[in-house]
Amino acid sequence: MRLIPTPSQTAGPFFKFGLDRPEWADLTGGGKATGEKIRIEGRVFDGDHAPVPDAFLEIWQANAAGRYAHAEDRQAKPLDPHFRGFGRCSTDKEGKYHFLTIRPGAVPGRGNTLQAPHIAVRVFARGLLKHVTTRLYFPEDPLNKSDPVLGSIEDAARRQTLLGAADGADGAVKLYRFDIVLQGKGETVFFDV
């Protein structure tokens, strides 16, 4: 017998005292994780292009070798005891968020495909009765051309919304800017997951 899943409801505007975990914005285990450290920064905007100050993001990604820290990933690639692959960050008054993480490796796609390195991203906020899900890809990665998910988006301008923008570096840490537009001009591609 099937049970009806519990429906999604908005996180509302007042979640920070319950969900804020500033330490979860650093996925590198205080710098101990293996791989190239990268910083991801961005802002969340609404349909008027006004910043969304009461949102939070969660990210999920593979480690530098392209393996997820999860029992169902049985690839013969190394796990990293210092890298869990999960992060959370609330937006501030200007809609800004940031993560310090590791550049993920490529992971298998469906069938015999390979997915370009990517980070799964979701956004919760007041006014989102259900979270939205997107992906961050890296603009210079040669695997993007053959990535099945990117390839499923025919409109090049829309596809572009999934690419982070290389934006210099903070010391040795490369910075990628990834703004999320919930609605309207430049609307980010969101997935039905």
Next chain:
Amino acid sequence: MSDVIGYERGRAGEDPPYLDPNYGSTVKRAPAKPLVRLEHTLTEVTGPGFADGWAGPDKTDLTRQGKSEPIGARMIVAGRILDEHGRPVPKTLVELWQANSAGRYLHEMDQHDAPLDPNFTGAGHVVTNDDGDYKFVTIVPGAYPWRNTHNAWRSQHIHFSVFGPGFASRVITQMYFPGDPLMPFDPIFLSIPEEAARNRMISAYDPTLSVAEWALGYRFDIVLRGRLQTPTGI
């Protein structure tokens, strides 16, 4: 080669739409373009694990976080996290947050003219046991006004955040109380089209959970999406 077993898809009417004009905040935040269907890959069927205590020690008694007890009616809320096929979801993180008994959140932006309670944060979390069970002790949250429309009030509710085994199983929901007269006027509750699905969000008073002379008991099971029964892509 990776033929993963994906997750079941939601059915029409069982989840809220993004745009619901009765809930004004959706109007400028709902995606306007159709979502792009994503067939589940390793990315979506894997997700963060919490079995090793990474989220920190459980915080299950919200009545013992201050110097003395918070004001309000003490309650126990307990239940099981399971999937739509009835399988328990062990060792997953459940986070809870709520207003105090006066209907006020511990949040700088909550301007409701009701008192804060110095002995109540309204936040807790727990990792489910091997049977998918969780249990919190808290205070019955108060209803509160919001500015969605003139003289609008939110039903009494407790926010729940649950991960489940994969990225695709994640849900944030709200738990409501049986018989709350505000529910038929609450556009967030009513955003779920199907009544049977809405009712999934209403807890049940459970006399076996109540503790005599001490606390009311409410049961609230949370049902996550289940796995497809056969691998996709075959």
